[in-house]
Amino acid sequence: MVEFEVDGEPVKVFEGQTILDGLRKKGIDTPTLCYGETLRPANVCRVCVVEIEGARVLAPSCSRKAEPGMKVRTDSERVRHSRRLVLEFLASSTDLSTAPEAEAYCAEYEAAPERYGPPAPPDPDRDRKRAGHHLEPDGLTAATVYAPVKVDNELYVRDYSKCILCYKCVDACGDQHQNTFAITVAGRGFDARISTEYVVELPESACVYCGNCIAVCPTGALMFKSEHDLRAAGEWDAEGQTVTTTVCPYCGVGCNLDLHVQDNRIVKVTSPADHDVTQGNLCIKGRFGFQHVQGP
Numbered sequence: 001m002v003e004f005e006v007d008g009e010p011v012k013v014f015e016g017q018t019i020l021d022g023l024r025k026k027g028i029d030t031p032t033l034c035y036g037e038t039l040r041p042a043n044v045c046r047v048c049v050v051e052i053e054g055a056r057v058l059a060p061s062c063s064r065k066a067e068p069g070m071k072v073r074t075d076s077e078r079v080r081h082s083r084r085l086v087l088e089f090l091a092s093s094t095d096l097s098t099a100p101e102a103e104a105y106c107a108e109y110e111a112a113p114e115r116y117g118p119p120a121p122p123d124p125d126r127d128r129k130r131a132g133h134h135l136e137p138d139g140l141t142a143a144t145v146y147a148p149v150k151v152d153n154e155l156y157v158r159d160y161s162k163c164i165l166c167y168k169c170v171d172a173c174g175d176q177h178q179n180t181f182a183i184t185v186a187g188r189g190f191d192a193r194i195s196t197e198y199v200v201e202l203p204e205s206a207c208v209y210c211g212n213c214i215a216v217c218p219t220g221a222l223m224f225k226s227e228h229d230l231r232a233a234g235e236w237d238a239e240g241q242t243v244t245t246t247v248c249p250y251c252g253v254g255c256n257l258d259l260h261v262q263d264n265r266i267v268k269v270t271s272p273a274d275h276d277v278t279q280g281n282l283c284i285k286g287r288f289g290f291q292h293v294q295g296p
Contacts, residue, residue, distance in 0.1 A: 001013070001014060001015070002014070002015050002017070002066045002067065002068050003068060003069075004019075004022065004066050004067060004068065004069060004070035004071070004072065005069075005070065005071045005072065006022060006023060006026055006028065006072045006074065007028075007072070007073060007074055007075065009026065011025055011026050013025060013066050016065065017065070017066055018041075018061060018062060018063060018064060018065055018066060019050060019059070019061040019064050019065075019066055019070075019072055020032070020035070020048060020061040020062045021066070022066055022072075023050075023061060023072075023074060028074055030048050030050075030061060030074065031047040031048060031083060031087075031101075031105045031108075031109075032045070032047065032048045032062060033045040033047055033090075033101075033102060033164060033166055033218050033219075034062075034164075034166035034167060034168060034218075035048060035062040036168050036171075036172075036216050036273075037273045037274070037280075038176075038177070038216075038273055038279040038280050038281075039168060039171045039172065039176055039177075039216065040171065040176060041060070041062045041063035042166065042167040042168065042171065043060050043062070043063050044165065044166060044167055045086065045090075045164065045166055046060060046082070046086050047083050047086050047087060047105065048060055048061045048062045049061065049079060049082050049083065050064075050072050050073065050074050050079060051072070051073040051074075051076050051078055051079050052064075052070060052071065052072055052073075053070075053071035053072075053073070054071075058078065058079065058082055061074075080109060083105075083109050084109040084110065084111050087102070087105055087106050087109055087111040087113075088106075088111045088112060088113045088115070088116065089113075089116075090102070090113075090164050091106055091111060091113035092113035092114075092116035092117070092119075093116075093119075094161065094162055094163065094164050094219070095119070095159075095161045095162045096162070096219060097162075097220075098162060098219060098220030098223070098231075099162070099218060099219040099220060101218065102164075102218070102219065149161075149228075150202070151225070151228075152201055152202050152203060153202060153203055153209070153225075154225060155209050155211065155224070155225055155284075155288045156209075156211060156214055156222060156223060156224055156225055156228075157222075157223055157225050157228045158202070158221065158222055159220070159221050159223065159228075160193060160194060160221055161221075162219045162220050162221040163193070163194055163219065163221040164218070164219055164221075165185065165192060165193070165194070166218060166219075167185065168213075168216040168217065168218065169183060169194065169213035169216060169217055169222060170183055170184055170185060170194065171216075172212040172213050172215070172216045172281070173212065173213055177212055177279075177281050178208070178210055178212050178281070180206055180207065180208055180210070181197075181206060182196060182197065182205045182206040182207040182208070183195065183196055183205075183207070183213065184197070186199065194221075208283075208284060209284040209288065210281070210282060210283050210284055210287065211224075211282065211284070211287040211288060212280070212281045212282070214287075215270060215271070215280050215281070215282075215287075216280070224267070224268040226267050226268055227267060227268055230262075230267060236262075236267075237262055240262060241260050241261060241262045241267065242260075242261045243258050243259065243260055243261075244258070244259045244261065245257070245258050245259075245272070246259060248282070248285070248286040250283075250285040250286060250289065251285075253277060254277050255271060255275075255277055255278045255282055255283075255286050256271055256272055256275045256277065256278060257269050257270075257271060257282070257286060258270045258271060258272060259290070265294050266290045266293055266294060269282070269286065269287050269288070269290055270287075271286070271287075
């Protein structure tokens with residue numbers, strides 16, 4: 001066991017565990033966006049930072065290993081200021097309307113993203129302009145303008161105006177889970193964005209439609225088409241839904257399914273992240289093959 005101090009109180013964790021593990025053991029609510037229970041820490045959102053006595057910079061609690069005698073402060077003015085700025089930057093450049101946790105963090109840390117100006121309007125030609133490094137009349141590059149929603153299949157949609165580049169979808173599609181490598185981060189700097197290989201359309205890419213990228217997306221940038229359509233119609237009712245856990249009927253692996261039901265219809269299927277078989281992952285049949293249940 002490793003013992004260290006959190007806000008003046010001792011806490012013990014197993015050797016190799018992180019500061020975040022200790023914070024959760026103490027019941028301290030720590031904001032996270034890029035952190036996933038089933039993924040390796042990506043260290044990109046930086047909203048989980050804490051202050052360590054004697055350290056020059058703030059440390060990401062999701063990846064920093066706990067050390068004996070370490071003294072951690074989780075709610076100092078320096079920590080709150082850093083978290084507030086990160087949330088303001090994210091909220092000023094992305095649409096967090098389908099990310100209730102992020103919106104709650106913004107309220108908790110009194111983030112004011114509106115002081116950075118109004119959001120950019122959608123631009124249907126953004127990808128083409130990126131290729132030619134076109135400059136808008138106001139001097140902004142096309143990378144600063146929201147992209148339209150991509151609806152190119154019947155299973156899920158992509159709305160990159162909600163993407164915070166947390167890398168979770170890339171990791172879930174890559175060597176940590178699916179090993180399909182259909183998506184990655186393309187571009188550099190302000191032009192960095194999630195893309196398929198060679199920027200091909202999704203149906204022409206290596207995507208196998210497992211939907212594991214949707215399962216880890218924290219903002220709704222990747223979303224079930226069924227959910228997207230209900231939201232567009234103003235009929236999505238998350239609070240009125242029931243969730244029933246069952247076992248996938250398609251094969252003998254034994255994947256657990258969480259059926260989200262609204263108005264007696266399955267509107268989406270997820271899998272528990274703590275299930276020892278799936279760890280939140282499913283195949284295309286388990287995640288999307290539920291239409292026969294409610295057929296005519």
